[in-house]
Amino acid sequence: MEHKHTITVIVHDKPGVLSRVAGLFSRRGFNIESLAVGTSETPGLSRMTIVAKGDDEALEQIMKQLYKLIDVLRVYDMPTDTAVEREIVLAKVHANANTRAEINQIVEIFRANIVNVGEDSMIIEMTGESSKVEGILKLLEKFGIQELVRTGKIAMLRS
Amino acid sequence: MRHEQGAAHAADGYARATGKVGVCMATSGPGATNLVTGIANAHMDSIPMVAITGQVGTALLGKDSFQEADITGITMPITKNNYLIKAAEDIPYIMKEAFYLARTGRPGPIVVDVPKDLQFKKINFKYPDSISLASFKPNFKGHPKQITAAAKLIAASERPLIYAGGGVISSEASKELLQFAEKCNIPVTTTLMGKGAFPETHELAMHMLGMHGTAYANFAVQECDLLIAIGARFDDRVTGHLARFAPHAKIIHIDIDPAEIGKNVGVDVPIVGDVKSVLTALIEKVGPKEKHPAWVAKLEEWKAKYPLGYKDTGELKPQYVIEQIYRITKGGAIICTEVGQHQMWSAQFYKYDKPRHWISSGGLGTMGFGLPAAIGAQMGRPDAVVFDIAGDGSIQMNIQELTTAVNNKLPIKIAVLNNCYLGMVRQWQELLHGKRYSHTDLCNNPDFVKIAEAYGAVGIRATTKEEAIKAIEESLKIKDRPVLMDFRVAKEENVFPFVPAGQAINEMIID
Ligand SMILES: Cc1ncc(C[n+]2csc(CCOP(=O)(O)OP(=O)(O)O)c2C)c(N)n1
Ligand SMILES: [Mg+2]
Numbered sequence: 124m125e126h127k128h129t130i131t132v133i134v135h136d137k138p139g140v141l142s143r144v145a146g147l148f149s150r151r152g153f154n155i156e157s158l159a160v161g162t163s164e165t166p167g168l169s170r171m172t173i174v175a176k177g178d179d180e181a182l183e184q185i186m187k188q189l190y191k192l193i194d195v196l197r198v199y200d201m202p203t204d205t206a207v208e209r210e211i212v213l214a215k216v217h218a219n220a221n222t223r224a225e226i227n228q229i230v231e232i233f234r235a236n237i238v239n240v241g242e243d244s245m246i247i248e249m250t251g252e253s254s255k256v257e258g259i260l261k262l263l264e265k266f267g268i269q270e271l272v273r274t275g276k277i278a279m280l281r282s
Numbered sequence: 283m284r285h286e287q288g289a290a291h292a293a294d295g296y297a298r299a300t301g302k303v304g305v306c307m308a309t310s311g312p313g314a315t316n317l318v319t320g321i322a323n324a325h326m327d328s329i330p331m332v333a334i335t336g337q338v339g340t341a342l343l344g345k346d347s348f349q350e351a352d353i354t355g356i357t358m359p360i361t362k363n364n365y366l367i368k369a370a371e372d373i374p375y376i377m378k379e380a381f382y383l384a385r386t387g388r389p390g391p392i393v394v395d396v397p398k399d400l401q402f403k404k405i406n407f408k409y410p411d412s413i414s415l416a417s418f419k420p421n422f423k424g425h426p427k428q429i430t431a432a433a434k435l436i437a438a439s440e441r442p443l444i445y446a447g448g449g450v451i452s453s454e455a456s457k458e459l460l461q462f463a464e465k466c467n468i469p470v471t472t473t474l475m476g477k478g479a480f481p482e483t484h485e486l487a488m489h490m491l492g493m494h495g496t497a498y499a500n501f502a503v504q505e506c507d508l509l510i511a512i513g514a515r516f517d518d519r520v521t522g523h524l525a526r527f528a529p530h531a532k533i534i535h536i537d538i539d540p541a542e543i544g545k546n547v548g549v550d551v552p553i554v555g556d557v558k559s560v561l562t563a564l565i566e567k568v569g570p571k572e573k574h575p576a577w578v579a580k581l582e583e584w585k586a587k588y589p590l591g592y593k594d595t596g597e598l599k600p601q602y603v604i605e606q607i608y609r610i611t612k613g614g615a616i617i618c619t620e621v622g623q624h625q626m627w628s629a630q631f632y633k634y635d636k637p638r639h640w641i642s643s644g645g646l647g648t649m650g651f652g653l654p655a656a657i658g659a660q661m662g663r664p665d666a667v668v669f670d671i672a673g674d675g676s677i678q679m680n681i682q683e684l685t686t687a688v689n690n691k692l693p694i695k696i697a698v699l700n701n702c703y704l705g706m707v708r709q710w711q712e713l714l715h716g717k718r719y720s721h722t723d724l725c726n727n728p729d730f731v732k733i734a735e736a737y738g739a740v741g742i743r744a745t746t747k748e749e750a751i752k753a754i755e756e757s758l759k760i761k762d763r764p765v766l767m768d769f770r771v772a773k774e775e776n777v778f779p780f781v782p783a784g785q786a787i788n789e790m791i792i793d
Binding site: 135138139142143146150180183184187188190191192193194195196 | 354355358359362363366368383415416417418539540541544545
């Protein structure tokens with residue numbers, strides 16, 4: 124069965140470790156949808172959050188192969204129902220005197236922020252779960268999205 | 283060695299013959315890239331090896347400098363781990379770690395890339411006493427619960443079969459395998475990599491399974507109700523059509539690498555652990571000799587009905603040559619091979635009773651492996667009789683290493699089964715593509731006897747059975763240099779049984 128999976132990988136912060144992990148996915152025919160890397164609570168260790176879609180069995184195989192990488196300490200598949208998931212998006216949206224009010228309203232409803240306003244565009248920052256992010260982007264589409272940046276999803280198990 | 287590929291295969295052959303870590307070294311850039319085939323070969327067959335490569339100086343790294351190649355990047359998918367050293371102080375512990383990783387758990391090759399300026403630095407030498415890596419903790423002991431579950435399945439089985447692979451050899455567990463099989467009276471089939479893990483002259487030996495396995499081994503797999511996979515990985519050359527592999531069997535899978543479990547087939551009882559340790563525990567748990575008289579009788583019947591064989595037409599047949607090598611060496615030689623038909627006949631017609639006597643490129647199937655591997659094996663086992671059974675195509679891929687063998691006075695015996703073809707490919711073209719031969723004809727082969735002589739080795743040609751026997755006997759008398767025997771064998775002989783790729787393994791062409 125094909126599913127979207129959020130995989131957390133704890134790695135030693137060493138040169139090449141990102142390409143080792145990414146290479147494993149591509150070698151085994153998996154497309155990485157998003158990948159976020161940063162330091163973790165332990166100095167010397169980084170946390171990667173990877174979103175990939177694929178066959179459950181094949182994904183299990185990838186996780187086992189990830190475990191075999193010497194620089195990988197831990198791998199787990201984040202269950203969507205017990206994890207807090209966030210993604211940050213910056214969207215530069217076309218805006219003029221006529222549309223600003225409507226955009227403002229959408230931003231408010233979604234509890235997003237306007238972080239920059241220009242002559243004919245504004246930059247909106249949005250943090251949230253993927254579904255929320257998708258929701259606001261859909262509504263903003265009609266104004267014309269000039270540029271879009273997404274951090275990729277990060278996730279943490281609930282306490 | 284005369285070519286870096288040869289060096290990598292020699293290190294590999296040394297490791298397979300001795301169980302120790304093999305080492306090869308090469309210069310940066312082209313030297314390092316020439317090792318790549320050999321590293322991939324060791325990776326596929328889980329052979330412990332450390333490859334040390336030179337690299338441009340740290341100041342020149344990443345600038346497309348002369349003879350710079352990103353060898354750690356290139357070898358990432360074909361090594362167990364690799365290192366680009368950034369400080370000379372790191373060299374001692376990285377070297378220790380490299381050897382530790384190469385041989386611990388599932389073995390494999392490690393690359394250590396050393397920039398030139400660091401090679402010339404003086405440091406305070408501090409060598410760690412031991413290595414402990416938080417992120418590398420292979421599980422050696424099988425879980426007791428799983429072992430009990432396996433013992434239960436074994437007790438309940440009426441038609442059990444052991445399928446043993448190279449993991450038995452790397453775990454040095456042949457003795458335990460024999461004890462286990464005898465205690466429960468379970469027949470044993472082995473993979474190409476597992477040859478010698480179980481004595482092939484034993485009455486429970488079913489010999490090799492898979493694409494060119496024996497008919498009786500393949501029938502046994504398809505009929506068994508319990509398949510006990512030990513240090514094996516359900517490779518496509520073994521399983522044939524995966525969904526139709528071992529259709530009636532429950533499966534126990536013992537392997538040190540958890541990633542192998544469930545990779546290709548669903549498993550009823552997985553046991554992650556070192557084969558030797560797991561078998562030792564399992565032997566304790568299984569009851570006194572379970573007899574499976576009907577099953578064993580059926581296998582005996584298949585063995586008698588479908589023996590390995592070939593048609594004696596009076597010509598010199600390649601299988602005959604191997605039978606004679608077996609007879610004359612009394613089964614005691616270390617047999618290295620190249621890749622092709624001669625490799626499969628060497629697997630079929632020489633009987634391996636001991637581990638580390640069969641040295642062949644399994645996973646990668648690398649032509650050109652055999653001669654340098656034989657050099658490594660002979661260096662590691664100076665008193666052994668070492669053969670490279672070669673094809674006329676393969677031998678030309680690393681023939682330059684004849685010089686290395688001559689210079690080191692290595693008495694290796696190179697038996698070229700010269701069929702004037704890339705025989706294995708020709709066989710597929712004959713049987714699967716209507717005999718439309720394409721680029722497999724080697725009728726312009728050089729004179730191998732003259733080549734041997736030019737290198738300072740002994741060259742012998744044999745075109746008849748009598749000459750073949752004489753050549754083999756002659757070769758064994760030569761102790762101070764290599765001998766190349768050019769056996770002019772029947773050209774269009776095929777390897778049987780043959781399971782065409784993608785068929786179920788009982789759908790064999792038997793002859
Ligand atoms: C390096 C490499 N190139 C190509 C192949 C594909 N291949 C497999 S067997 C074979 C023919 C081998 O011919 P030869 O060495 O004469 O052995 P024979 O089959 O005739 O015994 C070829 C080309 C391979 N396995 N390895
Ligand atoms: Mg040939």
